[in-house]
Amino acid sequence: MRVIRELKSPLNRLFVFETEDGYRVESVFYKGERLCVSSQVGCPVRCLFCASGKNGLKRNLTAEEIFEQYELLKRELPIKGVAIAGIGEPSANADEVVKAIELFKREGLKVTVSTTGYPIEGFKKLIRAPHDGLTISVHAVSEEKRKRLFGVSVSLEQVFSEVEEYFKEASSSRRKKFQIGYLLIKGVNDSEEDLKALGELAKRFRMTIMLMAYNPVSGVELEGLTDEEYEKAFLKLREIGVRVTLSNRFRRDPLGGCGTLTIGREV
Ligand code: SF4
Numbered sequence: 001m002r003v004i005r006e007l008k009s010p011l012n013r014l015f016v017f018e019t020e021d022g023y024r025v026e027s028v029f030y031k032g033e034r035l036c037v038s039s040q041v042g043c044p045v046r047c048l049f050c051a052s053g054k055n056g057l058k059r060n061l062t063a064e065e066i067f068e069q070y071e072l073l074k075r076e077l078p079i080k081g082v083a084i085a086g087i088g089e090p091s092a093n094a095d096e097v098v099k100a101i102e103l104f105k106r107e108g109l110k111v112t113v114s115t116t117g118y119p120i121e122g123f124k125k126l127i128r129a130p131h132d133g134l135t136i137s138v139h140a141v142s143e144e145k146r147k148r149l150f151g152v153s154v155s156l157e158q159v160f161s162e163v164e165e166y167f168k169e170a171s172s173s174r175r176k177k178f179q180i181g182y183l184l185i186k187g188v189n190d191s192e193e194d195l196k197a198l199g200e201l202a203k204r205f206r207m208t209i210m211l212m213a214y215n216p217v218s219g220v221e222l223e224g225l226t227d228e229e230y231e232k233a234f235l236k237l238r239e240i241g242v243r244v245t246l247s248n249r250f251r252r253d254p255l256g257g258c259g260t261l262t263i264g265r266e267v
Helices: 063-071 090-106 120-128 143-149 156-169 192-205 227-240
Strands: 002-008 013-018 024-030 034-037 040-042 057-060 081-084 110-115 133-137 178-184 208-213 244-246
Touching: 013 063, 024 063, 034 063, 057 090, 063 090, 081 090, 090 110, 090 120, 110 120, 120 156, 156 192, 178 192, 192 208, 192 227, 208 227, 227 244
Parallel strands: 034 081, 081 110, 110 133, 133 178, 178 208, 208 244
Antiparallel strands: 002 013, 013 024, 024 034, 040 057
């Protein structure tokens, strides 16, 4: 694996890597201390709002290839933590991702992971991996809406029954490492009813909700919320009595923001 290109914005630095067999994946250095790495070449989940899974999955990355994205940059960047939240669905490559988490931990790094929970066998392994934070990307509570948003998915009932099972054996500090990710899309998952169902789910599991903003992806006809609408959704959830965080500027940056990484960037 080698770095073949670097792109910079005032907030983020994006690196394009080429694997030995000629595939390209990307990592983003953000917040001046964290590296968001890819776990697969492409993605089998094919979320409607995301550029990374547009053409499905090409292949899994090995643990070494996931780790190498950090290793090739560590001398140049002050990396303190890694987010396995770039291209790919970590649950769909769980064995290699768990090995990569262990490699990162050996370097003294904090490691967080984002997953939709697909497939459930992989999700079970990730829940129990030595991560420092796991975000479950929910994006809609109604199964009908989830089917529209995800190309493939497991039902929320299945995902959260696994979480429930694990929480019975986990310490309270470990339980606090789990949160819900929810990407707001205008007219799709932002109604009062949607937010109420989301708030109730988070309350039941005492999880924080990370509200994410939609970043435009070419060829996708979806719209994000205005800042005002976004804040209104935040306040609505706070009213229900759950902890909520908002996407920071780094995650909303056109360069390297959530959902914008691709395996097809021209170099
Ligand atoms: S958001 Fe994540 S799971 Fe969905 S297609 Fe993109 S990389 Fe895959």
